Amino acid sequence: MSPVIQARALTKRFGDSEVVRGIDFSIPRGSCFGFLGPNGAGKTTTIRMLLGLSPISGGELRLFDLPMPGAGRAIRARIGVVPQMDNLDPDFSVAENLRIFASYFGLGGAEVERRIGELLDFVELRDRAARKVGSLSGGMLRRLTIARALINDPELVVLDEPTTGLDPQVRHLIWGRLRELQRRGKTLLLTTHYMEEAERLCDRLVIMDQGRILEQGSPAELIARHIEPEVVEIRGDGLDALGRQLADTGCRIEPLGDLLYCYAESARPLLDRLEADGCPHPYLHRRANMEDVFLKLTGRELHE
Amino acid sequence: MNWSLPRFSPLALAVFRRNLLVWRKLLGPAVVMNFGEPLLYLFGLGYGLGLFIGEMQAMPYLTFLASGIIASSTMNAAAFEATYSVFTRMVPQRTHEAMLASPLEVDDIMAGEMLWCAFKGTLSTAAIFIVALLVGGVQGDWAPLVVPLGLLVGLAFSGVAMCMAAVSPSYDFFSYYFTLGITPMFVLSGVFYPVDSLPSVLQWLMQLLPLVHAVELIRPLVAGLPVEGAWLHLAVLLLYALGGYYLAVVLARRRLLV
Ligand SMILES: Nc1ncnc2c1ncn2[C@@H]1O[C@H](COP(=O)(O)OP(=O)(O)OP(=O)(O)O)[C@@H](O)[C@H]1O
Ligand SMILES: [Mg+2]
Numbered sequence: 001m002s003p004v005i006q007a008r009a010l011t012k013r014f015g016d017s018e019v020v021r022g023i024d025f026s027i028p029r030g031s032c033f034g035f036l037g038p039n040g041a042g043k044t045t046t047i048r049m050l051l052g053l054s055p056i057s058g059g060e061l062r063l064f065d066l067p068m069p070g071a072g073r074a075i076r077a078r079i080g081v082v083p084q085m086d087n088l089d090p091d092f093s094v095a096e097n098l099r100i101f102a103s104y105f106g107l108g109g110a111e112v113e114r115r116i117g118e119l120l121d122f123v124e125l126r127d128r129a130a131r132k133v134g135s136l137s138g139g140m141l142r143r144l145t146i147a148r149a150l151i152n153d154p155e156l157v158v159l160d161e162p163t164t165g166l167d168p169q170v171r172h173l174i175w176g177r178l179r180e181l182q183r184r185g186k187t188l189l190l191t192t193h194y195m196e197e198a199e200r201l202c203d204r205l206v207i208m209d210q211g212r213i214l215e216q217g218s219p220a221e222l223i224a225r226h227i228e229p230e231v232v233e234i235r236g237d238g239l240d241a242l243g244r245q246l247a248d249t250g251c252r253i254e255p256l257g258d259l260l261y262c263y264a265e266s267a268r269p270l271l272d273r274l275e276a277d278g279c280p281h282p283y284l285h286r287r288a289n290m291e292d293v294f295l296k297l298t299g300r301e302l303h304e
Numbered sequence: 305m306n307w308s309l310p311r312f313s314p315l316a317l318a319v320f321r322r323n324l325l326v327w328r329k330l331l332g333p334a335v336v337m338n339f340g341e342p343l344l345y346l347f348g349l350g351y352g353l354g355l356f357i358g359e360m361q362a363m364p365y366l367t368f369l370a371s372g373i374i375a376s377s378t379m380n381a382a383a384f385e386a387t388y389s390v391f392t393r394m395v396p397q398r399t400h401e402a403m404l405a406s407p408l409e410v411d412d413i414m415a416g417e418m419l420w421c422a423f424k425g426t427l428s429t430a431a432i433f434i435v436a437l438l439v440g441g442v443q444g445d446w447a448p449l450v451v452p453l454g455l456l457v458g459l460a461f462s463g464v465a466m467c468m469a470a471v472s473p474s475y476d477f478f479s480y481y482f483t484l485g486i487t488p489m490f491v492l493s494g495v496f497y498p499v500d501s502l503p504s505v506l507q508w509l510m511q512l513l514p515l516v517h518a519v520e521l522i523r524p525l526v527a528g529l530p531v532e533g534a535w536l537h538l539a540v541l542l543l544y545a546l547g548g549y550y551l552a553v554v555l556a557r558r559r560l561l562v
Contacts, residue, residue, distance in 0.1 A: 014562075053404055053561055055306070073313070073407040081405035087398040091326040100325070103318040104406035152406070 002065050004029050004156050004187045005050060011058035012045050019045050021211035022059060027189060032182050034198045035191040037208035038298050043191040044084055047160055051076060064155070077105060080149030084160040086141045088133045094144055095120065095129040098151050105152045119147040122177060139170035146177065157181060159190040163197060175200060195290035209298045219290050226296055227288040228252065228263040232270055235259055236281035249273055256300050263288070310553040312415035315408055319416025339431045342377035346370055346435065349496070361498055363527040367443060370436035371523035372495030374450055375457060377432050379515055382425030382458040383486055386465030387478040390417050394469060400560055410557045418462045418549055425458025426451065436526065444528030457518040460541040463548015470555035489515045514544045
């Protein structure tokens with residue numbers, strides 16, 4: 001089966017600065033595909049190009065085997081979009097927002113009314129149907145935006161940071177709904193700064209930085225490829241000296257903020273040493289995760 | 305800049321409909337805002353000045369003025385909607401950005417917006433026309449034609465005004481457009497007195513702008529006189545409408561598709 005999205009040497013320039021630098025990726029039908037990357041990596045710009053909202057400066061882009069740009073209308077009719085910043089219509093109520101948005105697709109009538117009911121149940125906003133958008137909380141706005149993105153029963157749903165700024169309950173609700181969408185056969189493309197989210201939801205990830213794709217693969221593959229399986233985090237002040245003392249335990253040691261990250265095939269020797277010395281700093285032993293991969297690939301310093 | 309010719313689809317009507325639905329909710333205040341000022345001109349000047357002037361160009365001054373105000377209020381309503389309101393939906397409210405996540409293109413959005421702005425102009429046309437009729441300012445049998453004509457007048461003014469919305473950095477910008485463009489046209493286009501009383505340079509200049517042509521179509525219809533040079537006037541208005549739409553689409557693409 002041909003991929004839902006295929007990008008080759010995709011490039012975007014704003015004046016002299018190249019913010020997407022010839023990236024290649026392909027998104028298989030039915031997958032949940034994640035874009036990770038620090039602020040300014042080019043994730044939103046890439047999404048805008050996929051939707052035809054940003055003219056591409058170079059390369060080739062096909063969605064559903066149709067060329068973008070060129071078949072923009074036909075392509076967008078089959079996509080649902082959750083933008084990074086909510087742009088719901090403040091002049092309308094919750095249900096009206098869905099109804100009006102359906103009309104932009106040329107959809108209306110009883111079929112749309114049925115879908116509106118279903119979608120409001122899906123995002124648990126049924127009892128707010130008549131409320132003005134201005135009176136909703138951040139979590140409700142996000143859920144409504146997700147419902148809006150589904151009004152045209154899209155094959156592909158594109159979500160730009162769907163859970164940023166939301167409380168854990170809403171985030172879990174959204175994760176559940178996204179998994180449900182995937183079970184129904186939809187393809188998902190999402191960007192996130194939450195590594196836990198990426199690990200839970202995505203079958204495949206790309207890690208972007210400064211307009212380039214640094215790595216791609218499944219979360220488990222990426223962890224296995226880049227990071228020792230065990231990690232010990234030590235917290236406290238004056239860790240530089242401690243880091244030097246621990247160098248002979250066979251760990252790879254990385255400082256970040258007030259933390260010392262120690263990566264090892266086996267953390268046993270390190271843990272034994274910390275116990276023997278009666279380490280004054282609190283420490284945590286855990287398995288390697290996507291955050292470790294992300295920090296290793298994109299560097300530990302600030303990007304902007 | 306993407307100068308390719310606009311191609312809009314019937315979906316543009318969904319954009320028009322969205323605005324209509326919002327407007328219906330705010331009907332009361334909207335009516336007062338739109339018709340208050342032109343009515344003030346009509347009654348204040350029509351009765352006050354009419355007493356001294358009596359007739360102008362072989363018609364009662366009230367008829368002369370009412371026909372001018374029909375044209376100018378159509379212009380004002382359309383230009384106001386196409387600047388302040390279109391800008392609101394394009395920039396702070398990001399309504400157009402949301403629309404672009406559907407099959408709608410910038411071409412459709414601007415077509416729907418322009419039709420909407422012209423429709424609001426036409427509402428003004430109709431409202432002032434009805435008032436003029438009630439106070440006995442309308443003589444022509446064909447006078448009701450000014451209402452459909454108002455749609456063309458509205459289109460002529462909304463296209464250009466939408467260009468302003470598409471390039472404007474903020475709301476302040478529009479006061480320049482109104483002070484330097486719309487208000488001089490209002491004063492110098494034969495709304496209050498015949499254009500031929502102006503110095504010839506100004507007369508010539510005003511012929512290049514659309515309001516004179518709107519007035520010269522509407523006035524004889526209202527007064528029951530033969531319309532002279534109708535095709536020229538219609539052509540100028542149409543040219544402004546089409547040219548304005550094209551340029552507005554090009555500028556809106558530049559703003560929205562980055
Ligand atoms: N319209 C624009 N003009 C000039 N530069 C832009 C424009 N839009 C984005 N950029 C630049 O392009 C780069 C990529 O931005 P983009 O929004 O795609 O990043 P992102 O990965 O989505 O970041 P974030 O995680 O903060 O949302 C940034 O350096 C940004 O400043
Ligand atoms: Mg972004």
